[in-house]
Amino acid sequence: MDNPALEVLGVSHAFGRVVALRDVELVVPRGRFVALLGINGAGKTTLFSLVTRLYDNTSGVIRVAGHDLRRAPGKALARLGVVFQTRALDSDLTVAQNLSYHAALHGIDRATARARMAEVLAQVDLADKAGMKVAALSGGQQRRAEIARALLNRPDLLLLDEATTGLDVRSRREVLALVRGLTMGGVSVLWATHILDEIAPEDLVYVLHQGAVLAHGEARDLAGAEGLTRAFLTLTEAEA
Numbered sequence: 001m002d003n004p005a006l007e008v009l010g011v012s013h014a015f016g017r018v019v020a021l022r023d024v025e026l027v028v029p030r031g032r033f034v035a036l037l038g039i040n041g042a043g044k045t046t047l048f049s050l051v052t053r054l055y056d057n058t059s060g061v062i063r064v065a066g067h068d069l070r071r072a073p074g075k076a077l078a079r080l081g082v083v084f085q086t087r088a089l090d091s092d093l094t095v096a097q098n099l100s101y102h103a104a105l106h107g108i109d110r111a112t113a114r115a116r117m118a119e120v121l122a123q124v125d126l127a128d129k130a131g132m133k134v135a136a137l138s139g140g141q142q143r144r145a146e147i148a149r150a151l152l153n154r155p156d157l158l159l160l161d162e163a164t165t166g167l168d169v170r171s172r173r174e175v176l177a178l179v180r181g182l183t184m185g186g187v188s189v190l191w192a193t194h195i196l197d198e199i200a201p202e203d204l205v206y207v208l209h210q211g212a213v214l215a216h217g218e219a220r221d222l223a224g225a226e227g228l229t230r231a232f233l234t235l236t237e238a239e240a
């Protein structure tokens with residue numbers, strides 16, 4: 001259990017001539033909320049696609065909870081929960097139907113799935129919505145249902161790609177608070193965002209720009225006296 005939840009070591013990726021990631025080094029320690037901060041095109045989704053094995057990483061090493069993604073993909077992916085940018089639930093099915101389908105995909109037996117469903121719906125405060133069609137939920141509730149889905153296999157590491165996109169201010173705050181709360185229960189989080197005010201002073205932050213990590217550390221240290229927005233602009237403008 002001492003291994004970091006995620007280690008990305010010397011990882012690069014290109015789409016033809018477009019270099020999307022350059023020698024990226026990133027670590028998510030156990031129980032931490034880590035923000036991956038970058039503007040559109042920085043490489044956040046590409047990094048997530050490598051960690052989820054949508055793309056094969058041909059350079060460097062990626063380990064999830066100590067399991068090498070190339071040598072032991074099954075073990076590594078079993079420790080992972082993912083909330084993608086695009087909606088992943090079937091809106092014509094109920095929350096419970098969506099979750100049981102996903103549990104079956106993970107090879108979780110029916111009795112365990114039923115218990116886990118109750119557990120994860122309570123974690124995201126949707127215990128009373130299991131029987132509702134996804135289409136009837138608010139945007140914030142749908143995001144929470146997606147987080148519940150990602151928690152079904154009790155992951156060590158939760159990846160969320162721009163999870164608050166399209167949500168109003170209140171729902172955004174709720175989703176963020178909920179995910180931060182999960183770290184108290186031992187889940188480690190990698191939260192990709194371009195929204196600076198989603199980051200708290202105690203968070204670990206990786207600033208990704210044009211595929212490279214420009215800086216990392218606790219947000220309060222990166223922000224210094226000038227504040228995080230100014231520090232981010234200074235870092236990324238120097239590279240523009």
Ligand SMILES: Nc1ncnc2c1ncn2[C@@H]1O[C@H](COP(=O)(O)OP(=O)(O)OP(=O)(O)O)[C@@H](O)[C@H]1O
Pocket residue numbers: 015018019020038039040041042043044045046047
């Ligand atoms: N399938 C692809 N084919 C070609 N180029 C791609 C592909 N996917 C991403 N890219 C390019 O790789 C770079 C990184 O893109 P990526 O989607 O990872 O960034 P991002 O930080 O997730 O941005 P966004 O927030 O807009 O999703 C960009 O220059 C993008 O145009």
